[in-house]
Each structure stands twice: as C-alpha cells, then as structure tokens.
Amino acid sequence: RSFAVLADVTVDTTGAEGVLFKQGGAHGGHVLFIQDGRLHYVYNFLGERQQLLSSVAAIPLGRHLLGVRYSRTGTVPNSHTPLGDLTLYFGHHDVGSLVDVVTHPGTFGLAGAGITVGHNGGSAVSSRYKAPFAFTGGTIAQVTIDLSGRPYEDVEKETALAFSRD
Numbered sequence: 001r002s003f004a005v006l007a008d009v010t011v012d013t014t015g016a017e018g019v020l021f022k023q024g025g026a027h028g029g030h031v032l033f034i035q036d037g038r039l040h041y042v043y044n045f046l047g048e049r050q051q052l053l054s055s056v057a058a059i060p061l062g063r064h065l066l067g068v069r070y071s072r073t074g075t076v077p078n079s080h081t082p083l084g085d086l087t088l089y090f091g092h093h094d095v096g097s098l099v100d101v102v103t104h105p106g107t108f109g110l111a112g113a114g115i116t117v118g119h120n121g122g123s124a125v126s127s128r129y130k131a132p133f134a135f136t137g138g139t140i141a142q143v144t145i146d147l148s149g150r151p152y153e154d155v156e157k158e159t160a161l162a163f164s165r166d
Helices: 155-164
Strands: 003-011 018-025 028-035 038-045 049-054 062-075 082-090 093-102 115-117 138-146
Touching (some): 038 082, 049 082
Antiparallel strands (some): 038 049
16 A cells, blocks of 8 residues: 655754664565665565665755655556555655555564664664664654555645745
8 A cells, every 4th residue: 555654853963864764674674764864765575675765965954854655556467566656755845756666565574573763673674774773863753654645745834834825
C-alpha cells in the first residue's frame, strides 16, 4: 500500500546526522536518516537490494518537516511484489524521486525489526551507516506514518496562511 513517513525535525547544527525513523533491519526494512548534511531514505528489499533516494541539497538549519512518500503503482510482472515510486520532501518541496521501487508484500518480523525513532535499534537497515546511528545535532518532535494514500497537507500552515490574507 502507499504510505508516507513524515518527521518534524529541528536541525541545530550543520553536523546533524542520524536515523530519524527506522522499521525493519538488515533482512528488510526502511529508514529515513540524515548523513553528510543531506536527507536519505533506503528501502531494503529482503536484504537483497538497498534502494537509495537522497536529496541533492543540504538540509538548512531550523525546523522542517522531512519525509518520504511511496505511491504504489502496481506489481512486478508475474508476482505479488508491490511496485511504486518514491518522493523525498523538505516541507512541501520535492527534493528527489525514484521510480519502480520494489517493496516487501508482508511485514518485517525478524528480531530487532521493530519501529524506532531517533536511532536504529537492532541490525542496520542500510549499509550506509553503522547501527545504532543515533540522531544528534537537533531534535525530533514527532514522526508520523500516514497510510491514507492522500497527499500530505500541513493543516497548521494552511490555516495560518488563510488567516494572513485580507
């Protein structure tokens, strides 16, 4: 199914790095993290293929809504394996995309494969870092997982914008 992972994060230093959200482990999962000043998302398909999406631009200092959206487009031919497209976001700005991403049709259930925020508990989802790769250099206010399939709307921002008009 389609989903979005949205992290409300304040970045205090240019050296901020670490896991924002992780589900799964080395045998399959997905992770949203900051490394080298940029936002990254990896979908690890059954430990066989790490599909990486990275922002080109660095994340500016301050408070941001950082996230990724997976839009399911179908299935891999002659299989039940879901297929879709990824989009990486800073707020409402699309900062990267990746098409034809394969995802696991079930759940991530091996040891340490739960959901964590702010660090990678258990085995690392991505080979790009070493677990636990705790988030430093900022604050994570919250992480939201959206399974509705609808585009993200920042209701507070839209309300403030509406009241700012004459």
